[in-house]
Amino acid sequence: MTPERLSLFDTTLRDGQQTQGVQFSANEKTQIAQALDALGVDYIEGGWPGANPTDSAFFDQRPQTRATFTAFGMTKRAGRSAANDDVLAAVLNANTPAVCLVGKTYDFHVDTALGITLEENLANIRESIAHLVAQGREALFDAEHFFDGWSANRAYALDCLIAARDAGARWIVLCDTNGGTLPADVGRITAEVIAADIPGERLGIHTHDDTGNAVAASLAAVDAGARQIQGTLNGLGERCGNANLTTLIPTLLLKEPYASRFETGVTPDALARLTRTSRMLDDILNRIPLRSAPYVGASAFAHKAGLHASAIVKDPTTYEHVAPEIVGNARIVPMSNQAGQSNLLRRLSEMGIEAEKGDPALGRILDTVKEREAQGFAYDSAQASFELLARKGLGLAQDFFDVERYRVISERRRNAKGEIVVESEAVVTISTRDGPVTSYFKNEHPQEMQDDGPVNALWQALKSDLGPWQARIDDMRLTDFKVRITQGGTEAVTQVVIDFADDEGRAWATVGVSANIVDASFQALVDAIEWKLVRDTAVSKAAE
Numbered sequence: 001m002t003p004e005r006l007s008l009f010d011t012t013l014r015d016g017q018q019t020q021g022v023q024f025s026a027n028e029k030t031q032i033a034q035a036l037d038a039l040g041v042d043y044i045e046g047g048w049p050g051a052n053p054t055d056s057a058f059f060d061q062r063p064q065t066r067a068t069f070t071a072f073g074m075t076k077r078a079g080r081s082a083a084n085d086d087v088l089a090a091v092l093n094a095n096t097p098a099v100c101l102v103g104k105t106y107d108f109h110v111d112t113a114l115g116i117t118l119e120e121n122l123a124n125i126r127e128s129i130a131h132l133v134a135q136g137r138e139a140l141f142d143a144e145h146f147f148d149g150w151s152a153n154r155a156y157a158l159d160c161l162i163a164a165r166d167a168g169a170r171w172i173v174l175c176d177t178n179g180g181t182l183p184a185d186v187g188r189i190t191a192e193v194i195a196a197d198i199p200g201e202r203l204g205i206h207t208h209d210d211t212g213n214a215v216a217a218s219l220a221a222v223d224a225g226a227r228q229i230q231g232t233l234n235g236l237g238e239r240c241g242n243a244n245l246t247t248l249i250p251t252l253l254l255k256e257p258y259a260s261r262f263e264t265g266v267t268p269d270a271l272a273r274l275t276r277t278s279r280m281l282d283d284i285l286n287r288i289p290l291r292s293a294p295y296v297g298a299s300a301f302a303h304k305a306g307l308h309a310s311a312i313v314k315d316p317t318t319y320e321h322v323a324p325e326i327v328g329n330a331r332i333v334p335m336s337n338q339a340g341q342s343n344l345l346r347r348l349s350e351m352g353i354e355a356e357k358g359d360p361a362l363g364r365i366l367d368t369v370k371e372r373e374a375q376g377f378a379y380d381s382a383q384a385s386f387e388l389l390a391r392k393g394l395g396l397a398q399d400f401f402d403v404e405r406y407r408v409i410s411e412r413r414r415n416a417k418g419e420i421v422v423e424s425e426a427v428v429t430i431s432t433r434d435g436p437v438t439s440y441f442k443n444e445h446p447q448e449m450q451d452d453g454p455v456n457a458l459w460q461a462l463k464s465d466l467g468p469w470q471a472r473i474d475d476m477r478l479t480d481f482k483v484r485i486t487q488g489g490t491e492a493v494t495q496v497v498i499d500f501a502d503d504e505g506r507a508w509a510t511v512g513v514s515a516n517i518v519d520a521s522f523q524a525l526v527d528a529i530e531w532k533l534v535r536d537t538a539v540s541k542a543a544e
């Protein structure tokens, strides 16, 4: 059977930009458009030219793409011709090969939102689409609120589609604008539309995730015969988001019946860059990637439970529906209180440490992990603290320094000029092979709200003088700091997870737990330094 072509239409730069809190710059849009093009989508909807200065600037500088670049707009307003509608003119002036216009298909909206007659709305659709075609553009019609409109007044909703079809729209896109239609209804209505003589090869689907079913509803429309899917990277979009292309693309390429029935513009090589593309968008948005995201999330191939890890070591397909490499993701076997010796051996081998199953040290390490997790530690997200614990348990970690004491003071007061001053200072004493070292840090330029706090003061003091080891930690940077109140035994305790990076491109996370937030942070800071010293020593030993 020859596979049928399924068209992928990305609207990250238009509907994705309708996400609360998301505002791309023109340069960011360019970067995303290039990534989408490399991924292999067929259409890139860049935004609404004329609606705001950024979108207009972006269309002026838009990159050359293999994907069909598409400008978005709305059907002309009543009372003027398509040629005389300034909003439509601005959309056309972007000179894109394709233009997608949204139009009303629900009689209630025509009446309430537009305040025009049903016949005027039909004329607006017909004339706007005909105008695009006359200008030599590929025309797409986004049938807004189509599923609600079909349920309320089927004859009118269909008339709107027929108006677009007869005016020459290449694609007529059924939009579940409010996102409340369930997949079975999307499938049924799509089939009814096709039976009413709107060909599936000209039908697209555009869903929103307000019931958590946008991906399922898109697949239901494809099952019924629609041949274009609209969606966004990482499911960005108005309210709860759009159908997530980062989920749909691997599903269409890897899962039956889609994999055999259809082909898309996404190659296996591009699919292997999907995780990177998803993370790139999060980077641009300065968002923490969703760990549980299907296919591309950091937890999508994380095997925490001991039974899972044990089987994964024997054959990864036992607990994985697809191989992580196919989508550019990676398998993780984290350590936690759910772990057994298989998790531990696997983690150790990833760190370059060989140990034998049954070694009594492994049992002791597992017991320590479980005991400390019961106190509130979380080793699945703080792998460096775990590695340190394991190396110490196996006698593979040198003692570099001991902390004798630390003291930290935070103060809020008025200075001599009567200004409010908030400042922190810290003193830390460690003992090293060369004797004790005391280091001190005080915020030099205190001003209200500019003090970086007691943990920063401790960190600055600690890393300013580590005696004989100082040169080895000079390039360490603290990159993220997360605090949670969690349950340690019967008491609530503070869990601090800190992320670090260095100039060698390494990133690592450590954890500390205490009833005292400063002390929990201090533990994580010390672990981070020790991990770097231990790791560097292990690397130089391996090189000898």
Ligand SMILES: CC(=O)SCCNC(=O)CCNC(=O)[C@H](O)C(C)(C)COP(=O)(O)OP(=O)(O)OC[C@H]1O[C@@H](n2cnc3c(N)ncnc32)[C@H](O)[C@@H]1OP(=O)(O)O
Binding pocket: 015, 018, 048, 050, 051, 052, 074, 075, 076, 077, 078, 102, 103, 104, 113, 114, 144, 177, 238
């Ligand atoms: C379902 C979707 O997601 S569609 C995409 C929606 N995206 C956006 O709205 C983002 C960009 N939009 C904008 O920047 C602005 O809304 C603009 C520039 C397009 C228009 O701004 P304004 O002229 O100030 O109008 P405003 O936003 O207040 O209202 C929209 C107008 O368009 C009309 N309208 C809405 N849909 C359509 C349509 N399909 N065809 C014709 N007119 C329409 C409305 O009736 C309203 O007109 P009115 O003010 O005469 O009642």
Ligand SMILES: CC(=O)C(=O)O
Binding pocket: 015, 102, 142, 143, 144, 145, 175, 176, 177, 178, 206, 208
């Ligand atoms: C067009 C569009 O974004 C919608 O109807 O949801």
